[in-house]
Amino acid sequence: MKFDASAFLQTVPESPGVYRMIGADETVLYVGKAKNLRRRLASYFRARLPSPRIALMVRQIERVDISLVRSEAEALILENHLIKTLAPRYNILFRDDKSYPYIRLTGGDFPAIQTYRGALHKGERYFGPYPNGWAARESIQLVQKLFELRTCADSVFRNRSRPCLLHQIHRCTAPCVGKVSAEEYRQQVEMAARFLSGKSTEVIETLTVAMNAASERLDFEEAARLRDRLRALQSVLHQQAVDSRRDEDVDILVVLAHAGLVCVNLAMVRGGRHLGDRPLFPQQAEGAEPVDVLHAFLEQHYQDRPWPDRILTNLASPELAEFVEFLAERPIAVSAGRGATDRAWLEMAEANARVAIEARARGGERARTQLQELAAALDLPEPPRRIECFDISHTMGEATVASCVVWEGEGMNPSQYRRYHIEGITPGDDYAAMRQVLTRRYERVAEGEAPRPDLVLIDGGKGQLEVAARVLDELGLELPLVGVAKGEARKPGLETLVFADGRAPLQLPPSSPALHLIQIVRDEAHRFAITGHRARRAKARTGSRLEDIPGIGPKRRKALLAAFGGLDGVKEATVEDLCRVPGIDRQLAQTLYNALHGH
Structure with a gap:
């Protein structure tokens, strides 16, 4: 039965919310958010659509589900959650387009x-x-x-x-x-x-x-x-390489596709000064036209950032200008340049995009070789797409932290990293720490709340590997599991791979691409664990005793430390001195004084 868009739109309110476009067999085609649901959804069902890819998606729609929310902020949170959970086919994602720095006065x-x-x-x-x-x-x-x-x-x-x-x-x-x-x-x-x-x-x-x-x-x-x-x-x-001598804000957006990769190169001009470039590689963009990728970038990048005065792009067209005006809800100048400076900016952005694609392609080819070698060395049915590696870090059992790092696709994916504070074990018991972190991690995998890895690496030898195997068995998970035992004197290249299925340990040659990949992932897990441990240990050792005093929360603690220049100053203060700090009455000041002086 053909989807009746006209009848559906009559039921859609002009409210903020999230929409899910559903195809055959309940397949989620696309997830989006809107400040005005009716107006945004109506844009998909007009006679002329901005791209063949969108037109193809619309032809597959059998149902549209909507979820109303109270604000754009809530819509953004829900949209991000649904995209990560459902991975819709037509959502082009810019995972590395997270946070841009500002200068603050x-x-x-x-x-x-x-x-x-x-x-x-x-x-x-x-x-x-x-x-x-x-x-x-x-x-x-x-x-x-x-x-x-x-x-x-x-x-x-x-x-x-x-x-x-x-x-x-x-x-x-x-x-x-x-x-x-x-x-x-x-x-x-x-x-x-x-x-x-x-x-x-x-x-x-x-x-x-x-x-x-x-x-x-x-x-x-x-x-x-x-x-x-x-x-x-x-x-x-x-x-200054290029300066327009005009007080204007301009974003330069170049989209290039080559060697199976699509790159969006974003260059920023603020106050007429060129501030540099940032190449971005979208996820799920296979087969997408460059203009579709640019549309996806415009929707995601500017949903929580101000629009510039102008946009320069190699894909400028009246249709793109119309799309930008629709998103920005005001006219924005979109062009391919209007002078020598604009052309120079575009040429720089295109050159940077080509360099980024070439570097990515070289890295991708190397990663594919490493993954193929790894699959052959470990006797895996196919090269792993997602590798998770675990490590434990502590100092004589103090402030134990476990790390989980993720290799996904063709490189490390820091957005998927996780740290775990290990509590309730005998200090220094690495086996118990490994059991706790793996249980916490893979309970979510067993329940379908986290992605399933194709390979699990454990930084450790036979003992840690046996603990990991028992945890996975208790959770009913069958995952390829390999321990990475350190070599003599922890010298790189002498690692031994230990298997949970009873195979004999394997020592790859130091020149092996598979071993290099394992070392990269293992070293990153170690780095991520030890930095987390050091931060936790430093906080524990320098943590203020104020945290243990009833009535002294974060705001009062901050006010006290600021007023007296640190904990030593607070200890030297009299009750009368403490009373002068906002939020500290005489009773609380006396309690604080007594606690700090052992009364």
């Missing part, structure tokens, strides 16, 4: 300049987003060199008694110890903000006026300092 009389990822808050100024952390950090270094703003945390700033090294090398004016007035520092902050916004000409004019004024009042030392700052700024602007 904090509030207060002496703002700090910092890189930042996450939700934007009122009272602070943000510049970006930047395509990667390197671009953001490089910009901060430039700002430090030009305007000497502080980068330290507020807790450090409040408790310094002398300038730090950055002041000595002329990267900070040391407001922490009064080396600069609040007004002068504010001026530095405003010039930095204008520079980050692309208003370099205004900054140059301001510095020139200040330099001339200092010269006229015979303050030659100040004039020389401003002159050096002007020269540094001019040098920075001269080194």
